[in-house]
Amino acid sequence: MRKTEGREPADRREGVGGRDETVEERADRLWGEQLQELRVAQTGVQILFGFLLTVVFQQRFTTLSSADTAIYTVTVVLGAATVGVLIGPVSFHRLSTGHRMKPQTVAWASRLTLLGLVLLLCTMASALLLVLRVAGNNALAVWLVALMVLWFVLCWFVLPAFARHTATAERRLRDEERSGDK
Template sequence: MISKRLSYQRDDESSGERLDRHWNELLQELRLVQTGTQILFAFLLGIAFQNQFHTADRFTHAVYACTLLAAAVAVSLFLAPVAFHRFLYREGLRDRLIIVTDRLVRAGMVFLVASVGGGVLIALDVVLPRPAATVLVGVLLGWFGVLWLVLPAYVRHKRDVPG
């Protein structure tokens, strides 16, 4: 999939220009997800220090722990391209840098969705019955799946259909 995207080249650009364009596109995407993920992570860190949180049940503590870890993993995956770039800068490996960064961002998005779902579950569990909160989070995760997977697949399919 990434090889198709990397092979796409405008008529007026060289291979190096194409790699630079792909790298810049990835950086723009990273800027968006890094900020939101870091804000979510900071918010989650603060929850454990609230007095009411200590009286929560095991379920809430387990969801919180998984959510916090998912957010931390997402942060690490979204920041990894920076370190990766620093070590490979001027090594002539931009093509590999783009492929690895793309995979890191995709993995980070999986952990970001998990942390968003966990955060919403923690909040809804306070104001709704637990079964209702769980169902709503399932619907929310399905919504992410539709927007992030189904819709792009549909658009790609329509592009490939002749006529």
């Protein structure tokens, strides 16, 4: 770590993995990482939402039951909410640029992205339910959607939380070993 006259500068800190960066440098790095994540999520959500918007113009739409029409409506609204939340960080960044609030922007963008993932999970579940109901067996559709929701929760939330917990425990153990060696 860089030192100035035997002291660490107030705006520098050692981050995870021993990075030597200022709060602003860390915010810049995290913002770049956030943008990469958002590009992946936004593209998929926009394609899904575009597809959903075309469904209402198909001939078969008029033959849907009132339950399926309601599911479709909920799915479109969820899709629109998801698009809005996942594009939110772009607007937040644009409106806050030049006001020296990059760390806060990164924090808000992270919250919006997490909310966007939850809304995307709901949108996917609703879309799957509609498609599987229209394709045939309603009881099977509910079970398949439930399994897919569990799969998404596992992949998107449980595995990252487990990895984070494991890394934190390993870091704590290393820190305890280092402090015991002194």
